Amino acid sequence: xxxxxxxxxxxxxxxxxxxxxxxxxxxxxxxxxxxxxxxxxxxxxxxxxxxxxxxxxxxxxxxxxxxxxxxxxxxxxxxxxxxxxxxxxxxxxxxxxxxxxxxxxxxxxxxxxxxxxxxxxxxxxxxxxxxx
Numbered sequence: 001x002x003x004x005x006x007x008x009x010x011x012x013x014x015x016x017x018x019x020x021x022x023x024x025x026x027x028x029x030x031x032x033x034x035x036x037x038x039x040x041x042x043x044x045x046x047x048x049x050x051x052x053x054x055x056x057x058x059x060x061x062x063x064x065x066x067x068x069x070x071x072x073x074x075x076x077x078x079x080x081x082x083x084x085x086x087x088x089x090x091x092x093x094x095x096x097x098x099x100x101x102x103x104x105x106x107x108x109x110x111x112x113x114x115x116x117x118x119x120x121x122x123x124x125x126x127x128x129x130x131x132x
Contacts, residue, residue: 066131068124074109077120078102084131098127 005014066084069076081102090098101123108118 066128068121068128072120072124074105074120077124078105080124081105081127084127088131090130094130101127 003014003016004011005018006012065087066080069080081098085095085098085102105118105120105123
């Protein structure tokens with residue numbers, strides 16, 4: 001039986017067992033351990049900074065969370081009022097006033113029988129100021 005192997009791009013004759021040209025020694029597990037330790041330390045540092053940023057930006061996010069919409073429409077104002085209703089814990093009397101504002105916008109723009117006019121921008125600004 002003829003045994004051959006590739007030497008670069010050429011086929012050359014070979015014996016059944018060959019000696020490898022590369023020297024493969026045992027793996028040095030010390031480097032692997034150091035790399036894993038370094039990765040773990042960097043991960044913990046990144047996690048700590050991320051948590052710090054989340055806690056510091058949490059209060060800023062709540063303040064900027066409620067903005068008067070750029071385009072004042074019944075839908076945008078109702079969306080804002082419902083978002084404030086969902087995310088803010090007002091005292092019961094103020095919560096009732098917010099419910100009344102939502103109901104008045106719904107009746108004005110989505111009930112055919114109601115003919116009065118509302119200033120949507122004033123309603124939105126009032127509740128954003130109360131929420132912040």
